[in-house]
Amino acid sequence: MDQTTSGVDPVPRRAHGSGREDRIMLRPEQNRFLTGTAAGTPMGEMFRRYWIPALLAEELPENDCPPVRVQLLSERLIAFRDTLGRLGLLDEYCAHRGVSLWFGRNEECGLRCPYHGWKYDVTGQCVELPSEPEETGFRAKIRLRSYPLVERGGVLWTYMGPPQHQPGLPEYEFAQVPAENRYVSKRLQYCNWLQALEGGIDSSHVSWLHRDALRSDPLMTGSRGNQYNMRDLMPVFEIAEHPAGLFIGVRRDAELGTHYWRITPWCMPAFTMIPPRGTHAVHGHFWIPIDDENCWAWSFDYHPIRALTDIEVAAMREGKGIHTRTIPGTYIPLANRNNDYLIDRAAQKAGETYSGVAGIAMQDASLQESMGPIIDRAKEHLTTTDNGIIMARRRLMRAARELAEQGVAPPGTDPATHRVRSAAVVLPAGQVFQEAAREALTARPGVAPASV
Ligand code: FES
Numbered sequence: 001m002d003q004t005t006s007g008v009d010p011v012p013r014r015a016h017g018s019g020r021e022d023r024i025m026l027r028p029e030q031n032r033f034l035t036g037t038a039a040g041t042p043m044g045e046m047f048r049r050y051w052i053p054a055l056l057a058e059e060l061p062e063n064d065c066p067p068v069r070v071q072l073l074s075e076r077l078i079a080f081r082d083t084l085g086r087l088g089l090l091d092e093y094c095a096h097r098g099v100s101l102w103f104g105r106n107e108e109c110g111l112r113c114p115y116h117g118w119k120y121d122v123t124g125q126c127v128e129l130p131s132e133p134e135e136t137g138f139r140a141k142i143r144l145r146s147y148p149l150v151e152r153g154g155v156l157w158t159y160m161g162p163p164q165h166q167p168g169l170p171e172y173e174f175a176q177v178p179a180e181n182r183y184v185s186k187r188l189q190y191c192n193w194l195q196a197l198e199g200g201i202d203s204s205h206v207s208w209l210h211r212d213a214l215r216s217d218p219l220m221t222g223s224r225g226n227q228y229n230m231r232d233l234m235p236v237f238e239i240a241e242h243p244a245g246l247f248i249g250v251r252r253d254a255e256l257g258t259h260y261w262r263i264t265p266w267c268m269p270a271f272t273m274i275p276p277r278g279t280h281a282v283h284g285h286f287w288i289p290i291d292d293e294n295c296w297a298w299s300f301d302y303h304p305i306r307a308l309t310d311i312e313v314a315a316m317r318e319g320k321g322i323h324t325r326t327i328p329g330t331y332i333p334l335a336n337r338n339n340d341y342l343i344d345r346a347a348q349k350a351g352e353t354y355s356g357v358a359g360i361a362m363q364d365a366s367l368q369e370s371m372g373p374i375i376d377r378a379k380e381h382l383t384t385t386d387n388g389i390i391m392a393r394r395r396l397m398r399a400a401r402e403l404a405e406q407g408v409a410p411p412g413t414d415p416a417t418h419r420v421r422s423a424a425v426v427l428p429a430g431q432v433f434q435e436a437a438r439e440a441l442t443a444r445p446g447v448a449p450a451s452v
């Protein structure tokens, strides 16, 4: 193995005795490399080069509202909106003696620790320290770690990396369209971010796990593509690179001489977009590490050229499509590991749901959490339908290593590279999908998504 600063060879090896190019597993140290995102780890430092979703805007609804605990990339933080509407994201703990500022008083342009009254502004600067005379200069030296927090598209985004490398704000299309064209939700998922991302890249499971949704979910039914999905259960994966990540093209047989392509863009490190169905809204996810064993599954729906209807929004609020219902006052799903995801064996037997778990989101989460908090990827047996996952792992490892060793900026930090779209198209057999669908894969304001 070649020795690197990170000590990890980025090229996964073939499984013993498989003899097949595609059956590639990860050694334990590679698995640790990919799944660890605390500060100082190669993947953690790479994640810190991107703007990532931190909170829904609804979590800080008004000036001087209660502060909110936020854990991201294994860092415990506090978010608040001050008297003037400025947003702050600070180290959770008071610099004096470590009280959680979640108990703080959000008042007069700052968050005041209730223990001895030290007060901090949105930059983390201590602005009042009642027990010391100002002349000592002690107060001015007290500053909590802080990160920028910026609202865009109903999401509060943060950047946790070196200030000199802070990129422009994200330009994912869902965050650029008018508010009435969009719906965003988030839910807690009890597993490492990578196995959640891998679910977003692996669209071969849709014809199995989510087959009931193709028939009955009001946000998915009625598209011609659903029939292709159900008819051809041996999809062929083709992967193409784009500047921010990959296009994962999945081809199924359509009418004679044509193929139905579902194309999923993945933008590094954690953004995926699901190919559309008919005239429905387009959707996708962010998979954001809370710590190494938990992540936020962010889910968005948007339509580039129209407002979402009241019926659509009501369905999303009820947990249809890729959203889920949560315990009121939290972002914990109602169906969760503590109640066996409310699995309904009778519905499973009758085929009303394939796994017995209701709803796409919890169908995915239940199975991904069942792998354990961090799946042992040395034990996998991958097939050709896992090619997207294999390529994504390689790209992540390569980028994290190049950043760690050579300081090379990872792909997808330039906001111009965010302007991608998923697409569902029928193409004549033999065409190169990323060329034939080039326009369809580009976010174009005012242009409808390519969808069948
Ligand atoms: S612990 Fe916060 S002011 Fe003392």
Ligand SMILES: [Fe+2]
Binding pocket: 199, 205, 206, 209, 210, 360, 364
């Ligand atoms: Fe899924």
